Amino acid sequence: MSSAKQDQQYLQCKVAVHVMRAMSKSTWEKKVEVYKQCGWTKDEILVAFNKTPWCMKASEDKINDVMDFFVNELAWQSSFVPWWPGIISMSMERRMKLRPDSLPMSTVSFGLREKALSASKYVKFETPDKPDSVLAFFQNNGFTQTHISTIVRTFPPVLLSDPEKTLLPKLEFLKSKGFSSTDVAGIVSASATLLKRSLEKVIIPSFDFFNNLLQSEERTLAAIKRSDALLLFDHQTHVTHNVEILREAGVSNANITFSLTNEPRAFMTSSDRFREVVKEVETMGFNPSSINFVLAVQFLRGMSKSTWKKKIEIYKRWGWSEDEILGAFKMRPWCMMASDDKITGVMDFLVNKMGLDASLVARRPKLISLSLEKRIVPRSAVYQVLLSKGLIKSDGISLATVLEPPEKWFLEKIVNRHKEEAPELLKLYQEKLDLAK
Template sequence: MGMFNSLYLFSFFHRLSLNPTKACTRCFSAKNPDIRDSLSGFLMRSLNFSRSQALAVSNRSPWATSNSLENSRVVIKYFQKLGFSDAQIRSSIIVCPQILFADIEKTLKPKLEFFQGLGLMGADLGKYISKSASVLSVSLNKRLVPNVHILKGVLFDDKDNRDLIVVLRRCKWIVSKDPESVLMHNIAFLESCGVTGYQQRMLLKRQPSLFVAKESRLNDLVSRVLEMGFSLNSGMLVYALYSVSCISVKTLGEKVKLFRDFGFSEEDIILMLRRAPTLLRVSEEKLKFGIDFLLNVMKCKKTLIVGRPFCLMLSMEDRVVPRYRVLQVVKLKGLMKKDPSFTTMLELNEEAFIERFISRFRDDTEQLLIAYKGHILDV
């Protein structure tokens, strides 16, 4: 494992480079200054736009004409009728000014009814559109419908479209791309890497942007996790792929340095990341506190952390430290013939832990509870 020196490890990672096309935010100026001023004034009066916001929208509205203000009034009333707040309408217009000049019956209504059919209604629909108004500028039949159909296929048994709505909110452009050359292509690529079924559903819900990422970015991410020691069709590859997609090279460098500063070898670091890829997403502050506590307070060996890196992902305040205090009382009073494994204590859920290490010792329950929670609990 000596080959995995820090520079080599750092080369696996670089800053995210996904820059989605913003179809509705091109900078245009209204052709006629009078029309631009009229539109700005209208937005300030009708929706309480600030002057700078109104000017920004009017400067990106080449569709504005002397006759278009009436259409804009009708569009705003239509959104209000659907239950959008003024703030949501404002945000929608800022994201995609051209909706002000769109035909309600031919363009807006069919798409909004489509999203309503998925379960987005009233304020929820307003919240979604206020951040993703660009979806109203793409083809319903060529983009929205087929992309949603593909996503529902991946999500499989998604009752009431709950997971689908989560995906739509997390990645506003996921239904705006070409379904065949982007979404289907990326799904096929992930399947070729062994990311299928449940793993694919999990990845879609947690990091939907990967499903519309550029092919070069996906290739790069997979190459990095393979170089870290993961293999195709490995059950852990998807977690590594997700974790790697969430961090920058700077963040990774800081975390690897932290481990090295505590005396972990390059081999130790690789083993920990392979066993728990999501360790990469734990904050540096939490990692530092956890490692320091386990090594210097509990006097654990580094091999325990390398073998059980999940310990560093648990809540130190609510789980690790309180259970350590209980272990100290158990040892001090000799309540068990053999000292329990601390990692076993950490793995138990709350109910099982209290039953096994607190409530069973009736004469010492109060002291154990105070050690665990700092006050008496009703068990």
């Protein structure tokens, strides 16, 4: 480490000590709550304090004013500010403004004039050449106008980057691992701060870690597409411990790999919290050898207790008992991930319009996850015609039996089988599907 960098870290340490000594514990906790209300996590607050200790000395009004300006006026993501906490100490009254006619022409041609104006107040361009070269770089590498606009809005300092030195190597690394140009544009625009991460210290080690864990580049690519945050931080400690917690519970490597590939964010939590969720799933009676065990862990980890209670209350309003709710969750964990409107819409149609018993739906929870407009309503219309013509009997083929199977089965076994007695079925079914488009 260079002497200059050591001196800088020493100075930051002294400032941090000074700030903490001058602040009571209650004041510190109050500032933490203010930042949390602005959308920061505990980790982001610590990152900001580590970079600029003075950010914890700002008044509550100052913090709220700055965050309101950047997030609500400039449409920045709140999670961007912790990485540039010096922004918090800037004067709101004396901020610099850049004349519109001095903006790089590229920002105008890309429809980014307003975004660049906003960014320019805090990212000072000595000449328009650098931002022009950055925008041209993205365009030449397959980024759409929407991609570029999103990147500039969420990470304005990217306009000060050296495209060949700092941006190109990261894009080339991702492409070398199998990501297409479209994939890369999607990943970068979804998490633009990836561009400020060190390729050698963060991005490559993170990719290698997950690749070794998943034992497949194909699965690693799939996991990163689902959560680009995998490349933003060092997740090794939490992820490794959480994988071990699942193994200790009796979960197979195949199911762990499935979960890590399809919902990697579930593993990005403290081991204490993860262990608590696993214990809760065990208490519910899930079989650790079942794929539903890891699905339940994923869903519970990503759901607050208040949201869980709210879902339970919704099902109870439809007459489900707590045992029926737990039974449905064990059979089909997805039923607790459906939105409140989705649950209410499906239950209202099946119970009030189609006359199904609410407890029957509890025994067939897959019904909750089916599309109301594209599956349930069109097939129910066909089912009602067949019942009215006496071509099927409700005690022979139930509505649930008609709703659950895949499209091919439904057309062959229900629609086409009765096309002579009810030739209007296919047209009716298609009309209902068209209404859903």
